[in-house]
Amino acid sequence: MNEEQPSKGDISHSARILIAYKEFPAPSVGHAGGQGIFRLIQTLHQRGHRITLVARLRKEEEPLVQETLPYCERVVTVPHHQALSGPLPFRIFRSYLALRRAVARTLRETHPDLLLVEFTQTAVCLLGVGKPFAALRPHDVNWFLLEQRSSYQRGFRRWLTRCLARRLRPLESWLYRRYRQVLAISEGDRHLIALYARPRQVLLLPLNPAFSDGSEGPLPVPPGPNVLFVGAMYRRPNVEAMEWFLDQVWPRVLEKVPEARFYIVGSAPPPSLLARADGKRIFVSGYVGDLAPWYRAATVFVSPLRVAGGLLQKVLDALAMGVPVVATPVSNHGVGAIPGEHLLLADDPEEFADAVVRLLRDPDLREQLGRAGREFVLGRYNLEAAVAQWETTWPTAPKPNPGYSVVFSRTQTR
Numbered sequence: 001m002n003e004e005q006p007s008k009g010d011i012s013h014s015a016r017i018l019i020a021y022k023e024f025p026a027p028s029v030g031h032a033g034g035q036g037i038f039r040l041i042q043t044l045h046q047r048g049h050r051i052t053l054v055a056r057l058r059k060e061e062e063p064l065v066q067e068t069l070p071y072c073e074r075v076v077t078v079p080h081h082q083a084l085s086g087p088l089p090f091r092i093f094r095s096y097l098a099l100r101r102a103v104a105r106t107l108r109e110t111h112p113d114l115l116l117v118e119f120t121q122t123a124v125c126l127l128g129v130g131k132p133f134a135a136l137r138p139h140d141v142n143w144f145l146l147e148q149r150s151s152y153q154r155g156f157r158r159w160l161t162r163c164l165a166r167r168l169r170p171l172e173s174w175l176y177r178r179y180r181q182v183l184a185i186s187e188g189d190r191h192l193i194a195l196y197a198r199p200r201q202v203l204l205l206p207l208n209p210a211f212s213d214g215s216e217g218p219l220p221v222p223p224g225p226n227v228l229f230v231g232a233m234y235r236r237p238n239v240e241a242m243e244w245f246l247d248q249v250w251p252r253v254l255e256k257v258p259e260a261r262f263y264i265v266g267s268a269p270p271p272s273l274l275a276r277a278d279g280k281r282i283f284v285s286g287y288v289g290d291l292a293p294w295y296r297a298a299t300v301f302v303s304p305l306r307v308a309g310g311l312l313q314k315v316l317d318a319l320a321m322g323v324p325v326v327a328t329p330v331s332n333h334g335v336g337a338i339p340g341e342h343l344l345l346a347d348d349p350e351e352f353a354d355a356v357v358r359l360l361r362d363p364d365l366r367e368q369l370g371r372a373g374r375e376f377v378l379g380r381y382n383l384e385a386a387v388a389q390w391e392t393t394w395p396t397a398p399k400p401n402p403g404y405s406v407v408f409s410r411t412q413t414r
Contacts, residue, residue: 011362014065015049015113015391016049016052016110016113017044017050017052017112017113018052018053018114019037019041019052019053019054019055019116020054020055020116020117020118020122020126021037021094021119021122022056022118022121022360023080024055024056024061024064024068024077025041025055026038026064026067027067028064028289029064029065030287031267032210032232032312032313032314033118033139035313036208036313038067038071040205040383041053041068041071041072043383044387048395051184053076054074054076054077054078054103055075055076055099056077056079056080056081056095056099057077057078057079058082058083059082061080061115067075076106078095078102079098080092081096083095090096099125103300104130104140105190107129107130107131109156109174111132112132113133113394113395114134115133116134117132117136117137119137119138123136123175123179124175127175127178129215133394135182135183136175136176136179136182137182137184137205138176140287141192144165145308146161146168146306148308149306150162150399152307154274172196174198180200180201181202181203182200182201183204184204184205184206184208185205185311186311186335187206189311190202194406198226200307203389203390203393206311208381209321209381209383210291210313210320211292211295211317215219218299219297221294221295224259225263225299225360226261226262226297227262227263227298227300227302228263228297228300228302229241229242229262229265229304230265230266230291230294230295231314232266232267232268233264233267233269233286234267234268237305237306237308239272240274241304241305241306242276243272244304246262247354248349249304249349250262250353252357253267253360259371260360261282261283262282262283263285263294264277264299265285265288265291266287267286269408292321295317298318298323299324299359300323300360301314301315301323301324302326302328302356303315303318303331304331304352305327305328305331307330308328308331308334311334311335312331315331315335316335318373318374320373320377320381322370323358324343324344325342325343325369326345326355326356326359327344328346328347328352329347337376337377338376341372343369344358344359345371361413371389399411
């Protein structure tokens with residue numbers, strides 16, 4: 001990799017950008033990372049840049065290609081490991097090997113001005129692949145997540161998790177330095193990464209709210225004291241957060257607001273969580289295609305995560321929709337909202353329940369926090385402005401356009 005520092009200058013030309021991602025980005029893909037990367041692709045396209053996407057694709061996601069294709073000149077997919085057969089380790093190996101080969105081949109065919117690698121796992125997969133000017137957006141600082149998890153563990157498990165965190169930190173730092181730029185999705189992560197990525201540039205390219213208006217429409221549930229959580233429920237931190245909330249917080253809320261209802265919205269909830277739904281005070285909906293009506297129906301949004309990094313899309317979306325939020329401090333790590341001004345923070349079960357009850361009972365406080373939170377998010381998380389700033393760091397001399405047309409190609413593993 002060429003180690004010269006990029007020059008800054010006129011970005012009036014249309015850049016050719018290859019985006020490599022371990023999942024598939026689309027507006028209705030059902031996970032925040034894929035939705036956020038889609039909005040980045042959309043913004044880059046609207047600014048006149050030409051996008052090639054290489055990504056892994058689950059079988060059920062094949063219809064989503066048509067949502068993303070209009071914003072790309074080329075889309076190349078390989079099967080996600082969940083779309084393959086055989087033992088899990090072998091399926092993961094085959095899938096990532098196919099992704100690596102597809103990216104290497106697409107680099108040779110398209111000669112992009114910039115390679116953007118989304119997620120640390122994708123970067124590991126591409127080690128040794130020759131790159132042009134390349135940027136890594138890791139999304140999570142994994143050693144930091146492990147350190148958070150260890151604080152809730154005991155005994156040998158705690159010792160093991162801390163050992164893994166200590167080993168992972170230098171490995172992630174080494175990986176950052178393989179790229180010309182590192183892009184953080186939150187200010188909190190930018191500070192963490194900058195300590196270990198020197199002398200690489202660490203820039204802020206945040207996720208942005210999926211929703212930014214409170215437009216009227218039919219609500220999915222009756223109005224009332226509705227408490228909402230949104231998250232992909234096949235992810236361990238979300239399930240653990242719900243177990244903690246249901247066991248230690250929700251009974252305290254019901255003691256003081258017995259008419260309150262709690263809605264858990266998100267794809268693939270495990271049987272253990274589905275069994276907690278009673279149809280009266282606890283509801284587990286599973287995947288929904290449009291989350292905006294659920295935010296509109298919410299009186300309070302909660303983010304009781306014990307382990308969180310990057311930038312929680314669920315918290316951004318709630319704030320942008322003007323829904324008052326109660327969150328754990330780690331949920332606010334990336335968001336950077338001011339406690340008491342934009343949202344309420346609590347880490348202790350009793351304090352968390354008291355904050356939820358306080359908001360359920362106080363409409364004036366809900367309105368105050370909702371308005372302030374919305375203004376905070378819409379002012380800080382402006383993707384258009386962040387992309388414009390990022391553009392000033394790109395190389396200024398574009399290569400000749402090879403003149404490829406819009407295609408959807410599928411690379412299969414053998």
